[in-house]
Amino acid sequence: MPAKPVKTRITDMLGIEKPIIQAAMGWIARSQLSSAVSNAGGMGIIETSSGELDAIREEIKKMKALTDKPFGVNVAQAFVRDPNIIPFIIDQGIKFVTTSAGDPMKYTATLKEAGLTVFHVVPSLAGALRAIEAGVDGLIVEGGEGGGFKNAKDVASMVLIPQVCEAVSVPVVAAGGITDGRSMAAAFSLGAEGVLMGTRILSCAESPVHANWKDAIIGADATDTVFLNRAGPGPALRALRTERTSRLEKDGSPNIFGEFAGTQDVYFGGNLEAGIALTGQVAGRIKEVKPVAQIFEETLEEYHRIVAALPR
Known part of the structure; x- marks a missing residue:
């Protein structure tokens, strides 16, 4: 029996059944x-952060063939190479966009x-207020424990999410550390x-990344x-x-983007x-590769169990 809706x-x-959004991971999403x-x-x-707009156009066509459900596109502004990206997205008939990194x-x-x-992705209260001023419909509020590119002045989800929610009236999607109903x-x-899942979906059965990366997540501690x-x-x-x-953590890098030259070998070749x-960090709580549908159903079932069991 399907889990009770939320x-x-x-x-x-957004016209979706479950309040769960997938992270826009470059080349993966x-x-x-x-x-x-x-x-x-x-x-x-x-995703569009790969900069491969010709490939993205084909991926959007494939999406329309693979699902009749709503989907969106992310614009990671720091990685935009084509000034026509916004007309491109509008021309594709997309109805939902997340913007980030800018x-x-x-x-x-x-x-x-x-x-x-x-919806705009924000790592701070100041960023949230700037997005509200810009007129966004909603916010994705991302704590520093999440994977990917971050604000150097990171704030944990436990502090950042209520700080933003207390200051804005638009709906907020929580990101960073989200993996299940709890x-x-x-x-x-x-x-x-709503919640956004990155690492949990990165390690799901349908994810195209190499099994070595998924296995590393399953075996990781927080x-x-x-x-x-x-x-x-x-x-x-x-x-x-x-x-x-670990070496980069200790010694740093004069060109962090240069460290991504082997991205395809990491993501799809399995050479980590x-x-x-x-x-x-939530990798430390992920213990099994599962299909997305199972992850979502279990998330909603556990959500209802946890809420019902809270002290009154």
Whole structure:
């Protein structure tokens, strides 16, 4: 029997069955994975941070063939190479966009004028207030324990999510440390109305990444990630602890982007020492590779159990 639904402003606004959004992981968040997320009742997101817009156009076509459920596209502004990316997204008929890694003032008005719903990813209260000023429809509030590119002045989800929720009226999606119903219940108690999963979906059965990366996540402790490049130049990031990233943690790098030259070998070749495998601390709580639909059903079932068992 399917888990009891969880209805929030997020599910109503986005037209999804479950208040779960998938992280927009470069090269990974494409039709194979994102359609599985949408078909399981969540919000699948297609990435553009790879800069491969011709490939992304084909992935969007594949998405439309693989699912009749809602899906969106992410614009990671720091990685945008093509100034026509916004007209490109509008022309694809996309209705939901997440923007990140940049100023929300840059694209929000244009996207909203075209009738799209826009959520901006923020790592701080100041960033949230800037996004509200830009006119976004919602926020993805990302704690520093999450994987990927981060604010060097990181704030944990337990502090950041309620801080933002107390200051804004738009719906908030919690990101960073979310992997199951227990963490979803915690996020909702802090004021969120949806959650974003990155590392949990990265390690799911439908994820296209190499089994070596998934196995490393399954075998990881919560201390088996590193926070790199806090002092710059370039962005900070959280990644899986390997010999390479442990060395970078100690010695730093003059060019953090140069460390991603071996990305394809890491992601799809399984050589975790060839570059950087972006991974969140929540890897320490993930113990099994499962299909997305099973992850989502178990998340909602556990959410209801946890909420019902809370002291009155």
